[in-house]
Amino acid sequence: MTSNQLRHLSKVFQTFTEKQFSSSVSKFQLPDLPYDYGELEPYISAEIMRLHHQKHHQTYVNNLNAALEKIHKAEEAGNVGDMIALQKMLKFNGGGHVNHSILWHNLAPVNKGGGTRPDGAFLKAVEKEFGSLDALISSLSTTAIGVEGSGWGWLGLDPNSKKLKLEQCQNQDPLSTKNLIPLLGVDVWEHSYYLQYKNDRATYVKNVWNVVNWKDVASRYEKAIA
Amino acid sequence: MSKFALPALPYDYSALEPHIDTMTMNVHHKGHHQTYVNNLNGAIQGEHGGQFKGLSIENIQRNAVKAPDAIKATVRNNGGGHFNHSLFWTLMAPTGSANSAPHGDLKQALETEFGSVDEFKTRFNAAAAGRFGSGWAWLCMDRSGKLFICSTPNQDNPLMEGISEHVGIPILGLDVWEHAYYLKYQNRRPEYIAAWWNVVNWDKVVENYSHAKQQKTPVFDVPLA
DSSP states (O other), X not given: OOHHHHHHHHHHHHHHHHHHHXXXXXXXXOOOOSSOGGGGTTTSOHHHHHHIIIIIIHHHHHHHHHHHHHHHHHHHTTOHHHHHHTHHHHHHHHHHHHHHHHHHHHBOOGGGTTTOOOOHHHHHHHHHHHSSHXXXXXXXXXXXXXXXXXXXXXXXXXXXXXXXXXXXXXXXXXXXXXXXXXXXEEEOSGGGTHHHHTTOHHHHHHHHGGGBOHHHHHHHHHHHHX | OOOBOOOOOSSOTTTTTTTSOHHHHHIIIIIIIHHHHHHHHHHHHSTTOGGGTTOOHHHHHHHGGGSOHHHHHHIIIIIHHHHHHXXXXXXXXXXXXXXXXXXXXXXHHHHHHHSSHHHHHHHHHHHHHHOOSSEEEEEXXXXXXXXXXXXXXXXXXXXXXXXXXXOSEEEEEEEOSGGGTHHHHTTOHHHHHXXXXXXXXXXXXXXXXXHHHTTOOOOOOOOBO
């Protein structure tokens, strides 16, 4: 074999290997709900839970995967301009996937801990920051109800100061965009409540506390301060 | 001092069926729009209202960027909400009661700008479907008389100079907040957009276009209490 033939063969082999073992694009999946659609009733209807999970969250997952595929193709083509243009689609849908994946665990049926008040280190931190659990509930309710348009109210942890903080996020912006670790999210996009509560966002937020899974929130807190 | 009041719908709550359902019209008008009116009055008639007291609804939009800090967000969201919805009700009519397609100068302008009325609708649909979160899609005229399509977030509109990315006089708008369609269409926003064309009052849009050519905003009822 001549050196040219060897060089050509090396190139063919290299391309073949790259095609087989190049970084594959992530394919995210809709996580299962940890309970049945009807188990958060009467506070959140089965119909809302089904649509919220099977339609809205599924769409975020599908569009996240599509965005990643497009970004990957643009990257392969060396088209950085296109990669940048796709960041919006990534943020909307990736954020939607992150946020809702947390939400399903932030909630629980009443007979599986929903509404049961927390204790331990997390409760101590809440009392230190807000005075009482009820004060936190009141403040986070106000924060969530006051979101203009579509968005979320969050209880988060500042990883630097280790303090609990409340924040609003627009659209599906993940709480990481505010440099906080998400602990508990209150979704106030109209799709979260409209079929049951219509424009009465305040009553929806008031009722949601009956199904907040404080154990999950506390466990996120403990992970975040570790 | 007089304050804003909720304008009456120009038709019954059930008049836009089956495209927009009666319950949605009820909650949208008596719930959402009424709340924008109440909150706007609260801000402007309150201690921080200042020069916003007595401003016309259209000048509230143009000057929203200059509102005092204490009431800025309220004026933007609720002043926008009151303007947008007051205009929106007039842009619709029971199917068959007004022209169902653009005509005259407007038709020509749409064809000149977009190639055809169908192409205009395709681009408008894309703007409406592509607005992430809450907002509106608009057909507007810019200062040079050119028509353009854009969308705005939340209750912003293209009259809000210094706030809206695109500035112009809106002559047609579509509410794509979930509350505008969720009861009947749930997450299926494109279906709502497609159905809405059946109730667009093109006579009104043509009238808005001729006003806009004189750099005037659409005319609609702005009752005071």
